[in-house]
Amino acid sequence: MPETSRRGLLFGTAAVSAGALLTACTSNEPKTGEPAANNEPAAPDDKPGKKVTIGFAGPQADHGWLNAINENAKARAGKYSEVTLEITEGSNDTAAQIGQVQTLINKKVDVLVILPADGKALTQVGLQAMKAGIPVINLDRVFASPQAYRCWIGGDNYGMGLNAGNFIGERLKDKKNAKVVELAGLDNLELTKQRSQGFADALKNYPNIKRVARQAADFTVESGQAKMAQLLQAQKQFDALWNHDDDQGVGALRAIQQAGRDDFLMVGGAGAKAAMDAIKADNSVLKATVLYPPTMAASAIDLARALGQGKGVGGMSELEIPASITLYSAVVTKDNVDEYLPTGFS
Incomplete structure (x- = not known):
């Protein structure tokens, strides 16, 4: 993935190549109660579309990176007036997380975004959602079967x-x-x-x-x-x-x-x-x-929105979103740190 694609290029409705590093969406420097970069537009084409309810289930935020995952998802969803985010409390107990996902399935959300505490253990509930007609965005920790998700997005x-x-x-x-x-x-x-x-x-x-x-x-x-x-x-x-x-x-x-x-x-x-x-x-x-950018959660919300609205990824010829997106592990040094600081998490 070329480093030139890292800022301002967002999934769902933006011009972006698959696998790009998505950093425009958030930071942990607060402004008016929200991450700093949240003052930027959600995407070049951020006009409201069809209403979409996205269910989000992740593990307990007991680590700085996992907390940033949750904050990225919430902040990103908040950028879209037509998106409703149903977010679970988060748990590292696989049985509890399975129950949380099943609750979201029973609520008939339009799309699910799941970062499983354990990908193998959560595979069956991913399959359950897909069979119920609810497409799943599998975030980072991959399910054991590709049939359990519509799209995987994560780090490298x-x-x-x-x-x-x-x-x-x-x-x-x-x-x-x-x-x-x-x-x-x-x-x-x-x-x-x-x-x-x-x-x-x-x-x-x-x-x-x-x-x-x-x-x-x-x-x-x-x-x-x-x-x-x-x-x-x-x-x-x-x-x-x-x-x-x-x-x-x-x-x-x-x-x-x-x-x-x-x-x-x-x-x-x-x-x-x-x-x-x-x-x-x-x-x-x-x-x-x-x-290993937690901005992947914001991108997962973009992908879920696109799925719910029947859109592809802007800038690509295909009518559908990709099946798999791997983010790039850029090296941050003194020479480029100012560019990446807005993406740093606490």
Whole structure:
């Protein structure tokens, strides 16, 4: 996906190529009670159309990124006068989330947007919705069967690792016997395995670089601090760190500062505002973060609206929306951070 397509190009009624990075819709800098970028038009063609009721079901917002997902969905739906959003409370309990989706099905919403706590476990209720004639936009965590959704939209976990590895590789390509360490997320998640695989594959292009250690954390500040402290104690010298998640990166930076270490560069993941602020300030080891944009939730609302109104994606020849859309994992550095700051989440 070309980086030139990242601002102002929105699904549903806008001119956009499939897989574009959609960042115009939101920010976590409040203005009049709403995300800052919400003062921008929803889309070039935002004239009200047929009334559409969209049901939204996601996991509990116990993480900065998941909270940003919910806020993006709410803010985006609020841009359309003809869209009614039925949003569930959110739960990490699969049985509870299944019940919430079934309630939305019974309400006969026009379209469902579902970010499953567990894609495999929620597959049956996705199938149930589709069989009931309610098209499903599967957000991020994919269902086990493509029959359970009309369109999937999500981030590129493999691409995150690949782009993080290539960024580090280019920085260290001239250093003999360079060493890198990896602070991963939850190892029982498929997305963590994909991020690690992409990182490993990128490093294959740089034979002078060796990954010398890897620790798995839990996507929390506390786990990031504890696991990073262990890495620092075990590795007295290394040249670069890739941290999978900016939330746990807050803790990792805390451990790094407490250890008085500044002899390596750090790359984060997801695109938190705190990480972007640190990159812009350029006063720590954190030099870049690889995006996993929560703006995908806003794009999912655009897609759901388009489905409910029988529209395709503006700028494309097809009459229908795509079946699958993978967002691009752009690398945010000091050189381009101002452009991406409005998309940062708290």
